[in-house]
Amino acid sequence: MNIANNLAFVVFPYLMLTVFVVGHIYRYVTDSLGWNARSSEFLEKKQLFYGATIFHWGILLTLLGHAGGLLIPQKVFDAVGINGDTHTMIAYYTGWLAGGAAFAGSVLLLIRRVTRRRIKATSLVNDYVTLIGLVIVTGLGFYNVVFGHFYVLDSVAPWIRSIVTFLPKPELMLGVPLSYKVHIVSALALLGFSPFSRLVHIWSAPFTYFPRRWILFRRSVADL
Numbered sequence: 625m626n627i628a629n630n631l632a633f634v635v636f637p638y639l640m641l642t643v644f645v646v647g648h649i650y651r652y653v654t655d656s657l658g659w660n661a662r663s664s665e666f667l668e669k670k671q672l673f674y675g676a677t678i679f680h681w682g683i684l685l686t687l688l689g690h691a692g693g694l695l696i697p698q699k700v701f702d703a704v705g706i707n708g709d710t711h712t713m714i715a716y717y718t719g720w721l722a723g724g725a726a727f728a729g730s731v732l733l734l735i736r737r738v739t740r741r742r743i744k745a746t747s748l749v750n751d752y753v754t755l756i757g758l759v760i761v762t763g764l765g766f767y768n769v770v771f772g773h774f775y776v777l778d779s780v781a782p783w784i785r786s787i788v789t790f791l792p793k794p795e796l797m798l799g800v801p802l803s804y805k806v807h808i809v810s811a812l813a814l815l816g817f818s819p820f821s822r823l824v825h826i827w828s829a830p831f832t833y834f835p836r837r838w839i840l841f842r843r844s845v846a847d848l
């Protein structure tokens with residue numbers, strides 16, 4: 625039994641997942657008016673447009689790829705004709721695109737936060753921790769795509785499934801390279817931190833905006 629491995633890949637994940645769930649409930653109950661993205665668009669638009677657009681497209685596609693590629697067992701992909709090598713190749717190219725965008729976008733957002741006077745003046749330590757956390761997690765993920773070339777479909781992927789099905793198999797993580805382990809542990813730490821940051825806005829995506837009826841604004845005669 626490897627104690628450090630069990631701490632990192634059984635105890636820590638469940639601790640962070642518990643903080644994630646309980647933390648969101650606590651934040652929602654105690655700070656419902658602070659539950660937002662803390663938009664800074666009215667202070668600076670141009671850099672935000674590039675940084676936030678590149679980052680959001682990148683991170684949303686990356687999260688989708690992680691969910692689809694790691695949570696669905698390889699035998700399901702095999703059944704539809706996508707073998708392990710093809711799956712890995714798809715992950716590699718989409719990882720370059722989506723992971724690269726998430727990393728580049730988070731770096732742009734961090735640069736904006738430290739270089740624009742108005743943004744810097746209104747930033748909280750929490751905003752820096754969030755962005756630096758995202759730069760580290762996406763940076764390590766992108767590093768693994770570009771330089772890692774480790775086959776995750778019989779190690780990291782079944783380990784994640786073992787965690788979410790409450791049948792943990794930490795031994796699957798023993799032979800995984802360090803850069804992958806640090807990526808996973810830092811992503812879990814960010815997951816645990818997220819309920820106490822602006823990242824709560826992820827759960828309030830305005831999906832009802834699309835099917836809702838237009839709102840017509842008309843000036844009253846007195847305004848003209």
Ligand code: HEM
Pocket residue numbers: 661662663664665672676680683684733734737754755758822823825826827828829830
């Ligand atoms: C569910 C879909 C999402 C929507 C609709 C959304 C929407 C938004 C909006 C409206 C802002 C404010 C931008 C501004 O300052 O005006 C924002 C900022 C931000 N979002 Fe999201 N977001 C989503 C998902 C995510 C995800 C998955 C992450 C990261 C895991 C994320 C991380 C951030 C960060 C770090 C900022 C702050 C950027 C900055 O000001 O430096 N968002 N988001």
